[in-house]
Amino acid sequence: LLTEEPRPGIKLIKQTGAGRSLTQAIRLNNNTLNDLTDFPEIVAQLVEYPEEIYWIDLSFNDLPSIDPVLTTYYNLHHLNLHGNSIQQLSEVDKLAVLPHLRSLTLHGNPIEEEKGYRSYVLSTLPQLKSFDFSGVTRLDRSTAAIWRRMNIRPKVARRRRD
Secondary structure: OOOOOOOOOOOOOOEOOOOOEOOOEEEOOOOOOOOOOOHHHHHHHHEOOHHHOOEEEOOOOOOOOOOHHHHHOOOOOEEEOOOOOOOOHHHHHHHHHOOOOOEEEOOOOHHHHOOOHHHHHHHHOOOOOEEOOEEOOHHHHHHHHHHHHHHOOOOOOOOOOO
């Protein structure tokens, strides 16, 4: 990634004296990425203030899961993961630690075929304003809350026997 050149026609991003970009967005869409090995290190080399990243586009890759490294970007508002190979709906749970996440795309992944896909995601991430490029309505939130009560069993603390 460090040796790649930006696509022609893309607006140039301001650079620091150290050659790092002054940007808050990472766009690595339409590649063949199947993992995010060294992602934080690469981002730190390319971006001056990685802690300020608010937009990550990893759409149309071959990612089989949601890498926990994405949860380290605390200020993340927009995350595009559509068109990947995410298999397990429970992968979405990892994103619950991102309080500022407002927009998420996951369509085009195998999880989209899971029963209750939209309701599961919206009940897990109630702060979303947009999901799969569609605004989240009050009805969506209500449906997700009802779905969660009917489908997700609370964990019951078990007593320890002595």
